[in-house]
Amino acid sequence: MSDHKKVDEHTGTETTRHEWDDIQELDTPMPRWWINIMYMTIVWSIGYVILMPAIPLLNGYTKGVLDFSDRDRVAVAVEQMHADRSARSQELSNSSINEIIGDDGLYEFAVQQGKTLFGDNCETCHGAGGQGVVGYPNLNDQVWIWGGSFDDIKYSITYGIRAEHDDTRFGSMAAYGRDEILEPAQINDLVQHVLNISGQQADGVSAKRGATLFAENCSSCHGVEGKGTRENGAPNLTDTDWLYGGSAEVIHETIFNGRNGVMPNWNERLSADQIMALSVYVHNELGGGE
Amino acid sequence: MKISKLHDFMETRSFALMVGILLTVMVGGIVQIAPLFYIDSTIEEVEGVRPYSPLELAGQDIYVREGCYLCHSQMIRPLRDEIERYGHYSLAAESMYDRPFQWGSKRTGPDLARVGGKYTDDWHVFHLTNPRAVVPDSVMPPYAFLNDKKLNAKLIGAHLAAKKAIGEPYTDEMVALAEADIYTQVDPDSDDIDAFLARYPKAQVRNFDAQPEITEMDALIAYLQIIGTMVDFDEYQANINDNAR
Numbered sequence: 001m002s003d004h005k006k007v008d009e010h011t012g013t014e015t016t017r018h019e020w021d022d023i024q025e026l027d028t029p030m031p032r033w034w035i036n037i038m039y040m041t042i043v044w045s046i047g048y049v050i051l052m053p054a055i056p057l058l059n060g061y062t063k064g065v066l067d068f069s070d071r072d073r074v075a076v077a078v079e080q081m082h083a084d085r086s087a088r089s090q091e092l093s094n095s096s097i098n099e100i101i102g103d104d105g106l107y108e109f110a111v112q113q114g115k116t117l118f119g120d121n122c123e124t125c126h127g128a129g130g131q132g133v134v135g136y137p138n139l140n141d142q143v144w145i146w147g148g149s150f151d152d153i154k155y156s157i158t159y160g161i162r163a164e165h166d167d168t169r170f171g172s173m174a175a176y177g178r179d180e181i182l183e184p185a186q187i188n189d190l191v192q193h194v195l196n197i198s199g200q201q202a203d204g205v206s207a208k209r210g211a212t213l214f215a216e217n218c219s220s221c222h223g224v225e226g227k228g229t230r231e232n233g234a235p236n237l238t239d240t241d242w243l244y245g246g247s248a249e250v251i252h253e254t255i256f257n258g259r260n261g262v263m264p265n266w267n268e269r270l271s272a273d274q275i276m277a278l279s280v281y282v283h284n285e286l287g288g289g290e
Numbered sequence: 291m292k293i294s295k296l297h298d299f300m301e302t303r304s305f306a307l308m309v310g311i312l313l314t315v316m317v318g319g320i321v322q323i324a325p326l327f328y329i330d331s332t333i334e335e336v337e338g339v340r341p342y343s344p345l346e347l348a349g350q351d352i353y354v355r356e357g358c359y360l361c362h363s364q365m366i367r368p369l370r371d372e373i374e375r376y377g378h379y380s381l382a383a384e385s386m387y388d389r390p391f392q393w394g395s396k397r398t399g400p401d402l403a404r405v406g407g408k409y410t411d412d413w414h415v416f417h418l419t420n421p422r423a424v425v426p427d428s429v430m431p432p433y434a435f436l437n438d439k440k441l442n443a444k445l446i447g448a449h450l451a452a453k454k455a456i457g458e459p460y461t462d463e464m465v466a467l468a469e470a471d472i473y474t475q476v477d478p479d480s481d482d483i484d485a486f487l488a489r490y491p492k493a494q495v496r497n498f499d500a501q502p503e504i505t506e507m508d509a510l511i512a513y514l515q516i517i518g519t520m521v522d523f524d525e526y527q528a529n530i531n532d533n534a535r
Contacts, residue, residue: 056325070368074379077370120375124424125413133424135416262410 089273097150100280107280114281117274121266130286135244135261140287143241147230148288154279160265161233168265171221171233177256186213191251197226197238198246336383338520341458342513343490344446344468345475349513351449352506354390356433363394364403364517377404378523387458399430404518411498414511436507437499443472464489475512476504492520 006015008026016025052064088109100106125136132138137145146156146169159167176182193210195202221234228236235243244254266275282288300307326332342350366372368379380403385391416423419437421430447468454460474480476497487493498511
């Protein structure tokens with residue numbers, strides 16, 4: 001290899017000065033446009049370093065002329081979002097259900113927000129569209145353990161059920177078997193009685209003994225006829241709607257171990273207007289109202 | 291034409307080219323990586339972040355073993371809509387004791403960076419056992435076997451010791467009590483409960499899966515329930531100057 005330039009005589013382009021078996025390689029320069037784009041990126045990077053946070057220093061970094069910060073930007077965006085909503089939100093938390101229903105715009109606002117909140121917070125337990133799951137009530141039907149009026153629903157959402165709040169709804173189904181309150185045979189009798197009052201096939205003799213036990217142990221919450229009481233959150237046992245299941249096995253399990261399902265109090269996670277929106281959604285779009 | 295001379299020189303000598311490449315990459319690497327080790331704002335100091343309790347750590351191991359990170363991220367970005375859905379954006383400090391970190395890169399399922407306390411233990415057991423029983427459209431595989439698999443607590447002390455060796459603030463006492471602390475965290479009536487809570491503030495103490503044995507389900511739920519709950523965001527102002535990144 002010599003240092004002399006070699007120019008290919010056919011194309012007029014310099015060669016790399018390599019030669020393999022008489023074959024030479026052209027050293028075609030990069031296209032001008034490509035080189036120019038590279039220079040432009042260098043110019044761009046200089047501008048970027050001046051404007052944006054860039055160069056690390058001993059104890060921090062250059063903040064850039066624009067003083068750009070993702071955190072500041074998102075704080076503004078979140079504030080803006082709350083500001084955009086605040087007028088309607090204020091209106092929502094200060095209105096009664098009848099006023100909300102009467103105002104189409106406000107109602108739409110409540111339902112849209114309620115639907116989103118429901119999907120984010122409630123569907124995980126109550127199922128898609130509030131269809132319910134074993135142990136978590138269906139919110140589309142007419143059966144309401146703690147009451148289905150607007151105020152009842154709002155109260156349940158706000159303070160929860162057996163939640164960690166002083167005003168939470170509370171009722172307790174004892175574990176009659178596990179805690180040895182009743183004998184195994186007595187529990188079997190009770191199961192037969194519950195099967196009987198819910199209109200299922202039952203052993204008559206056993207159910208009769210169960211009826212006495214029911215009056216002594218269960219009627220204070222579930223009512224003398226087993227139709228349930230709202231203030232204790234004790235479900236109606238005479239219908240075909242079951243929270244945990246109505247087969248003999250499941251009823252036995254319920255009496256043996258007790259049931260104390262929990263719904264969290266949402267007043268610490270959601271704002272007053274969000275709870276209002278959720279209540280409107282559950283009351284008017286799902287199965288609330290009686 | 292000096293530059294083109296240099297170009298020629300480099301281009302025709304492979305060893306010189308190699309050294310040149312090495313130098314260039316080194317400068318790039320030093321400028322980008324080295325400052326992260328000494329700049330304070332890389333990981334801001336945040337009150338409340340503590341190393342995981344032994345049970346939570348065992349849960350994180352299960353989380354990693356089962357590959358939860360393949361579908362779930364633990365990284366809420368500072369974007370309005372993410373904050374609206376998941377809560378306060380993640381801080382670097384919140385994953386400073388995650389080894390490996392669990393930021394993830396794909397969300398087939400939702401982000402879990404603030405899942406702690408969002409659902410009840412019951413729900414987690416129910417959902418992990420059969421996801422489609424509660425979320426009909428879910429594509430998450432069931433993890434019912436965690437209910438039956440007893441947690442192997444034998445190695446947790448060594449795990450803590452290893453983490454201590456690489457600089458996590460576990461004390462000798464924590465390492466010594468690691469195995470016992472697993473039992474303490476599922477038993478609210480334990481005598482050692484106050485000392486345990488002093489060692490691991492905000493740790494949640496209860497029987498997570500309602501079974502008498504300590505299962506892998508207990509560990510996983512203990513971990514899920516602590517994620518994202520250590521920092522009190524009523525107190526911490528992430529975008530004031532001292533903390534700004």
